[in-house]
Amino acid sequence: MSQETILIGLAGVLASASPLIFAVIGETLSERAGVINLSMNGTILLSAMGGFAVAYNTENIVLGFLAGMLIGALVALIVAFASITLQQSQVAVGFVLALTCRDLAYFLGNDYMGVPGPRLQAMPIPVLGDIPVLGPLFFRHDVITYISFIAIFFAWLWIFRTRPGLMLQGIGEKPAAAYIRGANVNLMRYVYTIVGGALIGLAGPAFSLAIRAGWMGTISGLDGFGWIALSITIFGGWNPVRGAFGAYLFAFLQWLGLVLQPVLTQVPSQVLQVAPFPLMILTLLLVNIGNAEWVERTLAAMPESARKIFAKMLRAMRTSPPAALGVPFERD
């Protein structure tokens, strides 16, 4: 493989990870505030379909993206209302919405199946795009990919460096403590859930108007994507930068699968198609196994030197969620 092909391939990896980036950052914001938006898989499908439909009908691609965000925000509003105001199980509400939105997307999107539609064009940045290696890698993408780069940085900056971001961490960690420090906990949870939902909703059109333009219904291969994004959020330890790393790693492995497919002819195509899911389980296993009781028992039985090394490795991989994730807040 020539250097050029590899470079184009890697640039493609960066671009194709953009929907994952939006979804992971959106979910990270929501969960940092303490609300699990489990509807993600359905939301992405619905916003992919809705975004495409709006862009197709209005012939305005920007409106398509906005429509996707609006759909994401509205679904998140339902999640927020059910979990914050009605104090229902976030898992139950999210899961029902995940299924409903998926089926709704297939049902309502019937008319748009396979219709050729608008697609976001690449927009190389002058000067920067001509730099060798870095230019083709980072600066010859479409707008939405650039936005995904910027989003990683701003999400990180917001959560870890600003005053409201600090409060956001507090709300998800110990809402009662955030409340005595002046936070309107439930209002902020609404805001972050909806903003996070809008970002998740951006992931849909990032597919249907950019990476895999068009709406293909059940065969779009998008189903399951939201669950992957959810597990990358966990893998990323609720940190946008680590989450983005997970998203790029995932996109890279997918690309590797495509590249290697001609070589591995014996492997049935179905195996490669579902490979992301065992991969998802494996990453979660790595992140979580340190918490298992038998691991602790095994460690205690090891000689001291080995125990130290293994304990350190497990701790480096382990991530822990915001302490109040999924727990409703009441003033008293």
Add this chain to the structure above:
Amino acid sequence: MIKNRLGNLSYQLAALLLAFGVVSLILLSVDASPSEAYKNIFKGSFGEMRKFAEVLVAFVPLLLVTAGLLVTFSSGLWNIGVEGQVVLGAIATTWVYRFYLDSDLPPTLIIILAIIGGMLGGAIWAALAGILKVFGGVNEIFGGLGLNFVATALTIYLIFGPWKRPGVASMSGTVPFPDEFSLPLWQNLRISPWALVIALIGIVFVYFLLQGTYFGLRLKAVGKNFRAAYLLGIPTWQYSMYSFLICGALAGAAGAMQVAAVYHRLIPSISSGYGYLGLMVAMLINYQALWAVPH
């Protein structure tokens, strides 16, 4: 008390109205008439015997899956992998049928073996999610979902690969089994009374398990407070695994019914989404086994 119940009832009525409203809106948005749609739903369900039998065809796997989920919900587990467990039940049943295709064993015995095989298949798939949860700390929602996708891919691989029809493989599934492999049907309808009996046995079994036994009480304790249950002396992780296995076996039975009584072969969408539907039903009945059967 009574006032409280009335309050609950009006709340539920409001929710029902809201649901009808939303569905109507969606129908209107695609230029369909809601009233026509509801009329068709009603006619389609109860209009005549044949149609009612079709409802029962769906009722059997749904009841089995729901019964299983009541067990996992009691132990505090979101067994979303139930969909894949139905699929694996169907695959295992198909495997048993294929194994005995040319044998001299009485067909009744083969049917029983196939159903047991289906239950084992579902239980094994559930055990995978359980092992991931118990020994790997992987949340059963993610483990289960991942396994669902793998199960679907496995079905398609089998239909288009090792088990394909002679000649051309197609989405219509594997070669149909001979008639004697089918559970006896009711006259010429698609519903088998035996399937209905098996489903009812499943729900009654779960009802008594959860309401009257030490096992059920311990399961509930594990579901409500894992740590305290452990300190009270309950072998918690074993109980988590048992509940996965029971649910998997019941879901596998649902998959077996799909093959043995409805489709008589393995098709790509063999589970027909009954796993997910069962999850909704189990959530709606608020984890109370008593209400799972309308009465």
Add this chain to the structure above:
Amino acid sequence: MNVELKNINKHFGAVHANKGINLNIPTGTIQGILGENGAGKSTLMKILSGFIQPDPGSEIILDGKPVVIHSPADAIKYGIGMLHQDPLDFPPMKLLDNFLLGLSGGLFPNRKETAQDFNLLAREYGFSFDPESYVDSLTVGERQQLEIMRLLFLGARVFILDEPTTGISAGQKEKLFATLKKFPEQAMTVIFVSHKLEDVENLCDRVAVLRGGGLVGETKPPYVTSNLVEMMFGKAITLGARQPAEAGEVTISMKNVSLEDVRMKIKNVSLDIHAGEVIGLAGMEGSGQDLFIRACAGLMRTVGGRIHLQGQDLTGKSYHTFKHAGVNFLPAARLEEGLVLGLSLTDHFVLAEEPKGLFIDRAAGQKLAEDRIQSFNIRGKPDSTVESLSGGNQQRAELALLQTPLSLILLEHPTRGLDIESVIYIWSKLKGRCKTDGAAIVFISSDLEEVLQYSDRVLVFFNGMVSAPLDAGKTTVEELGQLIGGKGWADKGEAHD
């Protein structure tokens, strides 16, 4: 700041939690609020700190001006800061971030400047903190100091402290009291809420006693303890004399046991505990006593040494093996670890018994529950869920779950947060089990008086070091306090073997 409470009333449904309380707290005083659990102290303080609103007609007057306090954030604007029993801080954050959180200012906080302010304030009050370390590396006492600093920085003039001496060491208590005693000089007012007579007597300029939601009296020093007790309970109560045990056979024997977790190592502990004996474990929270008691329960695996229970080698065996051998463990977090929310008392008692057959005999379960409720004096019905019981009754329910036969009872803070009557009752029940079953008891408590009152021997923990067993009858609270704070270890030695 002068705080005046006028005719404070609060109803929760049918419960009248505060009954027309009138209290004037002059500027620069340390006001004690004394009362048993359920006396209405918490409600009153929650009203003053803005957590809940009083009934109409109640008045809060600060420096002569009537105010309405809508929220805790509102209260701090008026200069009222509250230190909660469980510090309301953020364990996984850096001290600096925890301090910054909630301060007003621009979008990007100036961390450098805030760190300087932080260090300055710490120096002024004699605290030593590294702003870049993490909150979860601190003890409860240090986290209190951190909260006090934060409230000072926010300009608090009135400090409400809710049971602040629960869970902190004697040294930290001294330090806390020293800090608080400086406040009146700076025209600050302290409201000290507690059910511990000793603390209130040592610290407060004046004491108000609440009982059953109403104010029953106010006194000034010199305090007469028996009078305070009578005001609190409406009758006189005495602790009674120490009752040393007659030690029997060895129940549990530890030989060169080593333990280790992420934070701490304990090396080579050897100890025999005898039937009928009570061993108290003293030490600052997280000094290693929690590891020790979990190792006795089989909840924590030893990394060296052997544990024998009544001659049987249980080293490395699971908690359930220990439990079958008659070891029972009652954790401190009753609702998180001890009881199952949503299940009834009957369910709990049935669960704790060995299953008889497959199906539960409902009538027998009901009978069992009624018996236990009566013999343990639990205020509840067989079908009451455990969360509907009060703290004291939950604790009694836990005691009622102890199995028979029993060889070793392990308790974490068995009486934390309970009033003195419940404390006496619970210990009489525990000592009873020692007599009838020949059980030994090992318990952790941060209340040194309790440790000396009820133990036969005491082990002191400091930073993973374990003292030789001390005779509780010959040890004073002061000596114990010193050891807990890490002083005087040279002559007590880490004497084992």
